[in-house]
Amino acid sequence: MRIILLALQLGIVQQPVDAPVGATSVAELHERVDSTARAFLERWRFAxxxxxxxxxxxxADERSAVSTVERWRSDAIHCHWVTKSQRLRRQMIIARERAHATCPVWTPADEEPVGDERRSIDAGVDAKQRWGIGVLRSALRQQLDVAALQLPGDLPISRQRVRFALDANDLSGAAIAALSCDSEPAGCGLLQGLVLYRAGLVASADSAFRAAARLMPERERCEWNDVRLLLDEDARGGYEAMPCAARTAMEARVWWLSDPMYLEPGNERRAEHFARKVMLSLVAGPANDQRIPELPRQGSGSVAESMIRYGWPAHMFWGGASTDYGHDIWLRQQGAEPARPYVLREYTHGRLHTVPLPSVLREPFAAAPGDWVLNEPPNEDEWWPVEHYARDASRIVQLPEGQTVMLRRRERTRYLWAATLDTAILVRSMRDSVRAMLFRSRSETELERMGSFAGRMDRPLLVDALLPAGPALFGIEMAGDSARPAARTRFGATVIGPLMSLSGGRALSQPMLFDPGTDRGATLDADEAASRMLGSTTLTGRSRFGVYWEAYGFPAGDSVEIRVELNREDRPGFLKRVSTALRLGSEESGNVGMRWRELPATSGAVRFLRGEVPVQMRSIVLDVSQLTPGHYRMSVSLASKGGSATSGDRTFELR
Structure with a gap:
């Protein structure tokens, strides 16, 4: 149904093609169209x-190469199973057979771009020849259309019709070919998924690919769903050791955690993976342009792995006939098959890496925001992850880690997250409004939207939601558009229990850092503190900050002793004054802080939240102007007279 909707959206009207007179056997017809396709591709490869x-x-070979780019390309194109280049250790893909390996690389940053073959296969052909190539491709497609009338629904012919229609950037023709395929439901479904994906209908493509997989026999489905090439070595070994049935849960987890944006329907990274596999199957057969080897002993395994991990390259660099000749001689001497033309697959910068670290796959609810490295880090030339992909929609950037606090309420826990947004990274001005969505997920089949939160670029973005207790994966996401990137952060967390779960016990919240403004000693409630919450625990150039915390289960009539201590974690024992208002311990103790005793019922510095479990809200302002820059741990504790202390901690950095 979805592919029919696509056909309607594209305004497709199938035109009749007159079939030639006379019957032809299926094998002869297949061979005729394959021969025509090979002839066209030979002409295309020559261009x-x-x-x-x-x-x-x-x-030039590495010894005579002049420029850095020439040396780099020479090193990368001479990529073999015996290569020991340290520069290429991350990129090198070696198949199990003794054959030409492959080392995909980034396109040189200082070289004028050729064009992007991923967007248009003819980008690598000189512009003056593209018209003639297009005429020849059209003639081939007409013959394929004729063959399709003689063998209605035939999968091999449908596959070629889809492939060459996409090469011509003719989505309408590709949709017609995919719609007319009906001989093998799974294979035809994959073609439909590919066309949907190339049309930008990601959610529909994702559904089509999964539906097609369900129609496959078990062994074929197991091979089709295989994700081992996307995993780091640590995770790959355990996955490969699993029986097919056991892999299903692992595959579901990989896609759950690798989904680029929960805000968008479907899973773009999964759809991209399956689209790559379908496209590879279309171009790697006997009718190919020879840039993808056919046989394992020619290196087909390593090339296929690179195409599945990284997709179609922006540029396939060819070193020329002399480079091919040298490779042929060396490979024959080593007992491998020649596989000319030998190409270097180059990828544009700015691609996304969404598969997380192996530790996240094992324990997703313990994941930290930095366990996903979505983008190429600045000034890190050697960054080359195990997989990446180019996104045609808006870019996606990482939101900052921010500051998180949980405050207990009667039946749920108030979850607060604040982050200072970077105008340069998000490509927005200080006056722009923004909106973020909070997601909570406990499995690949459970994804909840917990709220939408508006903000502005000139102040920290605040996410404020009541959440159920327990471990979960959380995502905070902002939509993007053609000019501005989308943004996200993702992490695991265990939400503390609500007030009802204390069962007569006592607890303290984690301290919240807030902006005191001009207040000397602000006494705030939770809403006021949240509105001033700092968007980072890295404090740059700040001489003062406020600290807010809550105490649970302490009666207002009980006298309590309160302690606030700061420990320098990176250089213990080297601590200076927090402010002249603090009673300091000795420098040798490694601590500075203050303590005092008060009766909350008569103290003007305490705000209350009445209920079955009493909540006391306190805030102070600290002067840290004389503290040495570094990493600190703040500990706040309360103890009733004769009782044990209850504490909450917060780490922060002074710069």
Whole structure:
């Protein structure tokens, strides 16, 4: 149904094609169209090689290479199972057979872009030849259309029709071909999923791919759903050791945690993975342009792995006939099959890496925001993750870690997250409004939207929601558009129990850092503190900050002793005055702080939340102007007379 909707959206009207007179056997018809396709692709490859020669000429070998780019490319294109290049250790993909390996790399940053083959296969062909190539491709497609009338619904012919329609950037023609395929439900369903994905209908494509997989026999489905190539070595070994049935849960977890945006329907990263596999199957058969080897002993395994992990490259760099000749001789000497043309697969910067660390796959509810490295870190030239992909919608950037606090309420826990937003990273001005969505998930089948939160770029973004207790995976996401990136952070957390769960016990919240403004000693309630909550626990150039915390289960009539202590964690024992108002311990103790005793019922510095479990709200302002920059741990504790102390901690950094 979804592919039919696509056909309607594209305004598709199938035109009749007159079939030639006479019957042909299926095998003969397949061979005829395959032969025509091979002839076209040979002509296309010749045009591409001409363009590559015109762009840069033959590749100099590493010894005679002049520029850094030439040396880098020479090193990368001579990528074999015996290569020991430290520069390429992250990129090198070696198949199990003795064959040409592959080392995909980034496109050189200082080189004028050729075009992006991922968007248009003819980008690598000289512009003057593209019209003629298009005419030849159209003639091939007409013959394929004729063959489709003679063998209605035939999968091999449908596959070629879809492939060459997409190469021509003809989504309408690709949709027609996919719709007409009906001989093998699973194979035809995969074609429909590919067309939907190339049309930008990600959610529909994701559904189509999964529906097609369900129609496959068990062994074929197990192979199709395989995700081992997306995993780091630590996780890959355990996955490969699993029987097929046991892998299903692992695969579901991988896609759950690798979904780029919970805000968007469907799973774009999963749909991208399956689209790559379908496209690879279309171009890697006998009718290919020879840039993807056919046989294992030619290196087909390593090339296929690189295409599944990274997709179609932006540029396939060819070193010229002399480079091919040298490779052929060396490979034959080593007992491997030649596989010319030998190409270097180059990918544009700015791609996304969404598969998390192996530790997250094992314990998602313990994940930290930094366990996903979505984007290439600045000034880190060697960054090359196990997988990445180019996103056609808005870019996605990482939101800052921010500051998180949980405050107990009667039946749920008030969860507060604040973050200072970077105008340069988010490509927004200080006057812009923003909106974020909070997601909570406990499994791949359970995703809840917990609220939508408006903010402005000139103040910390605040997420404020009542949440159920227990461990979960959380996501905070902002939508993007064609000019501005989407943004997200994702992490695991265990939400503390509500007041009802204390059962007569006592507890203290984690301290919250807030902006005191001009107040010397602010006495705030939870709402006021939340409105001033700092968007980071890294405090740069700040001489004062406020601290807010809550005490649970302490009667207002009980006298309590309160302690506030700061420990320098990176250089214990080297501590200076917090402010002249604090009673300091000795520097040798490694602590500074203050303590006092009060009766909350008569103290003007305490706010109350009445109920079955009493809540006391306190806030103070600290002067840290004389503290040495570094990492600190703040501990706040309360103890009734004769009772044990209850405490809450917060780490922060002074810069």
């Amino acid at each position: 591409w090689q001409e363009a590559e020669n015109d762009r840069h000429g033959p590749l």
